[in-house]
Amino acid sequence: MLQFYMTPGSCSTGIHILLEELELPFAVHLVNLPAGDQHSAAFRTLNPKGTIPVLVVKDGPVLTEFTAIAWWLGKRHPKAGLIPEGVSEQAALLDSLSYIVGTLHQQAFTRVFVPERYSLREEDRASIEAQGRQMATEGFALIAEQLPEEGGYLFQRFTIADAALFYVEFWADRIGLTLPAPCRGHYQRMLTRPVVRRVLQEEGYRV
Ligand SMILES: N[C@@H](CCC(=O)N[C@@H](CS)C(=O)NCC(=O)O)C(=O)O
Known part of the structure; x- marks a missing residue:
């Protein structure tokens, strides 16, 4: 299952929408930005940049950066047409x-x-x-x-x-x-x- 690190009402909402549009099963990990969770050692091990969204693919990459995650989702599920062909x-x-x-x-x-x-x-x-x-x-x-x-x-x-x-x-x-x-x-x-x-x-x- 995909592991999704997100904060409500942030840029990760865009990735949240894509995950649900694709009807993918995923586990949510809330990152409390105002509390500084993104600076914790555990989170920095996952994403040294200290930003959300992060998507961890089982036996695959740890994806960071909105564009990279969105691109990976769109390319991985071409039938959904989230990325044009040409x-x-x-x-x-x-x-x-x-x-x-x-x-x-x-x-x-x-x-x-x-x-x-x-x-x-x-x-x-x-x-x-x-x-x-x-x-x-x-x-x-x-x-x-x-x-x-x-x-x-x-x-x-x-x-x-x-x-x-x-x-x-x-x-x-x-x-x-x-x-x-x-x-x-x-x-x-x-x-x-x-x-x-x-x-x-x-x-x-x-x-
Ligand atoms: N370039 C990254 C930046 C993402 C970003 O700025 N995320 C914000 C939330 S919308 C964040 O994690 N802020 C925490 C911080 O900078 O300490 C991306 O496109 O994913």
């Missing part, structure tokens, strides 16, 4: 996925959630957070150009990139950041998926 289509998918995880999440939202990573001076925190919100606004505007006007999926059908886009949209919703209409439509479309609703409920959110 090389150019796959490159386009990786383009969007890398931007969402590497820029929207890592650069923008990290500034909003943990501004202290960017300056030791207490008086800088508010401006770093504001900068993160501005970067997120710009990032969503770019992503919106790739979406159908009324919302819908990034690549005609649901792919691993939509799971990533969903978790940053969920964060935008939580911090009261206004999304452009196509992203709002995407977010609503994702919320109509029974698996997405179930995952949010399992993670302790009211849908």
Whole structure:
């Protein structure tokens, strides 16, 4: 069975959605980030980077990094169509996925959630957070150009990139950041998926 290390309401929610969309059996290990579980010796042995999500495959690799885990799941279960077939289509998918995880999440939202990573001076925190919100606004505007006007999926059908886009949209919703209409439509479309609703409920959110 797969061993899944996750924190409710974090980027691991995107992987949680993919695991449940694929109907895979997996055991959950909750990592309490505010309590610092990710710094424990046991967790660092598993993932020296000290981040979730982590997916441990029996007799297989220990997968870390959202993109690597999502890619592994999509490739391992090709019939689900979570990754398109052509090389150019796959490159386009990786383009969007890398931007969402590497820029929207890592650069923008990290500034909003943990501004202290960017300056030791207490008086800088508010401006770093504001900068993160501005970067997120710009990032969503770019992503919106790739979406159908009324919302819908990034690549005609649901792919691993939509799971990533969903978790940053969920964060935008939580911090009261206004999304452009196509992203709002995407977010609503994702919320109509029974698996997405179930995952949010399992993670302790009211849908
Ligand atoms: N590059 C990693 C980063 C994942 C990441 O930043 N996860 C956050 C939660 S959303 C985390 O583990 N934070 C704990 C920490 O940085 O101490 C990935 O794409 O999986």
